[in-house]
Amino acid sequence: xxxxxxxxxxxxxxxxxxxxxxxxxxxxxxxxxxxxxxxxxxxxxxxxxxxxxxxxxxxxxxxxxxxxxxxxxxxxxxxxxxxxxxxxxxxxxxxxxxxxxxxxxxxxxxxxxxxxxxxxxxxxxxxxxxxxxxxxx
Amino acid sequence: xxxxxxxxxxxxxxxxxxxxxxxxxxxxxxxxxxxxxxxxxxxxxxxxxxxxxxxxxxxxxxxxxxxxxxxxxxxxxxxxxxxxxxxxxxxxxxxxxxxxxxxxxxxxxxxxxxxxxxxxxxxxxxxxxxxxxxxxx
DNA sequence: TTAGCATCTCGAGCTAACTCTAAGTCAAGA
DNA sequence: TCTTGACTTAGAGTTAGCTCGAGATGCTAA
Numbered sequence: 376x377x378x379x380x381x382x383x384x385x386x387x388x389x390x391x392x393x394x395x396x397x398x399x400x401x402x403x404x405x406x407x408x409x410x411x412x413x414x415x416x417x418x419x420x421x422x423x424x425x426x427x428x429x430x431x432x433x434x435x436x437x438x439x440x441x442x443x444x445x446x447x448x449x450x451x452x453x454x455x456x457x458x459x460x461x462x463x464x465x466x467x468x469x470x471x472x473x474x475x476x477x478x479x480x481x482x483x484x485x486x487x488x489x490x491x492x493x494x495x496x497x498x499x500x501x502x503x504x505x506x507x508x509x510x511x512x
Numbered sequence: 513x514x515x516x517x518x519x520x521x522x523x524x525x526x527x528x529x530x531x532x533x534x535x536x537x538x539x540x541x542x543x544x545x546x547x548x549x550x551x552x553x554x555x556x557x558x559x560x561x562x563x564x565x566x567x568x569x570x571x572x573x574x575x576x577x578x579x580x581x582x583x584x585x586x587x588x589x590x591x592x593x594x595x596x597x598x599x600x601x602x603x604x605x606x607x608x609x610x611x612x613x614x615x616x617x618x619x620x621x622x623x624x625x626x627x628x629x630x631x632x633x634x635x636x637x638x639x640x641x642x643x644x645x646x647x648x649x
Numbered sequence: 650t651t652a653g654c655a656t657c658t659c660g661a662g663c664t665a666a667c668t669c670t671a672a673g674t675c676a677a678g679a
Numbered sequence: 680t681c682t683t684g685a686c687t688t689a690g691a692g693t694t695a696g697c698t699c700g701a702g703a704t705g706c707t708a709a
Contacts, residue, residue, distance in 0.1 A: 380656075392698055395657085400696095411705050413656055426622075429615045437696070451635040458626035465619050468612055475609050478566045482602050485563075489595035498588040518685075528686090529668055536688095537666095548675050550686050574666070656705080663698070674687065679680100 378416040386421065387428055394424075401441045402427050404448055433468050515553040523558070524565055531561075538578045539564050541585055570605050 384391045397403055398414070405423070406414050416424070430440050443460060446453035488494050521528045534540055535551070542560070543551050553561070567577050580597060583590035625631050 390698075391656090393696085396697065399658095411656080412658095413705090426618065429618045431696095433612060433615045433619070451632050454626055454632040454635065458623060461619055461622045461626065465616065465623065468616050468619060472609055472612050472616070475570060475605055475612070478570045479602065479605050479609070481563065481566045482570070482598055482605060485598045486595060486602065489591055489598065495588045495591040498591065516685080527668075530666085532687090533667065548686080549688095550675090568666095650709100652707100652709085654705100654707085657703075659701090661698100661700085664696095666694090668691100668693070670689100670691080672688090675685090677683090679682085 376418060378421070380414050380416070383416050383421065383424060387424055389428075397427065397437075400437055401444055402437070404444050430464070433464065434471065435464060513555060515558070517551050517553070520553050520558065520561060524561055526565075534564065534574075537574055538581055539574065541581050567601070570601065571608065572601060 378386075380391045380394055383389075384394055394403070394414075398406060403420075403423070406416060406420060409415050427440060430443070431437070443457065446457050446460075515523075517528050517531055520526075521531055531540070535543060540557075540560070543553060543557060546552050564577060567580070568574070580594065583594050583597075
């Protein structure tokens with residue numbers, strides 16, 4: 376079963392422009408074409424696109440993803456270096472999760488601040504609005 | 513105890529340029545100045561900067577943070593709307609964490625793929641390199 | 650066969666968030 | 680007094696990642 380560029384765009388919530396941009400940047404170094412030059416995506420290609428989206432959505436810059444693609448094209452000789460890349464990237468993703476969890480705590484504190492009517496009362500009593508804003512329990 | 517712009521930049525790992533940019537964009541609507549016009553940050557201001565960084569680092573656009581700042585300046589009348597903002601933002605942060613966790617699973621699968629020497633062998637045997645890349649256990 | 654639609658390439662344009670430069674002010678130390 | 684260094688503003692420049700438009704091509708249904 377094959378897919379057109381707009382099928383794939385729909386599946387991954389990307390625009391066809393974006394997919395063509397990724398192709399141009401070398402992130403899809405394998406997509407074949409039909410006889411009229413249109414891109415043809417196979418089921419296997421979808422897994423690749425999923426991986427590219429994974430890397431992009433975890434904050435890897437396009438040029439680093441491109442580097443990975445270039446390594447992938449070279450075959451097993453770059454196996455170790457690619458493993459290292461994923462391991463390093465793994466720690467950055469863990470860090471992102473930790474950072475988000477810390478930020479979530481602050482957001483939760485703000486919500487509980489606003490949920491206490493006394494705090495909201497206090498807001499206008501203080502000369503500096505920001506004082507009320509930053510006075511956490 | 514007061515702080516200069518470069519003290520604060522150091523504390524939050526921002527550049528002084530960025531802090532001035534945030535000020536210009538209305539994200540620091542309260543910072544006072546000394547008699548020669550230099551910004552003076554109080555301990556309370558640091559809490560505000562921390563909140564701005566929290567919102568920025570959880571993906572809130574500058575213009576939305578600006579909106580929040582404008583509401584904060586208006587006092588208790590915008591209390592409810594700000595609570596809603598934090599509640600909505602909370603769910604987007606939870607979503608981000610979930611998405612990162614899903615992506616982490618894929619990254620872990622890639623690492624275990626590379627850790628199996630048979631898979632790495634397989635890479636060069638397949639005509640299409642990407643096939644080896646996307647064949648997960 | 651003709652209309653309509655999806656695809657293509659190439660290249661320009663756009664937005665967000667900085668990032669930097671130039672030219673100037675000010676206060677403290679040698 | 681002079682120099683050094685941190686601060687100021689206004690505004691231009693940069694980067695990443697799209698996003699769009701023009702003009703061409705090719706299949707498909709009426």
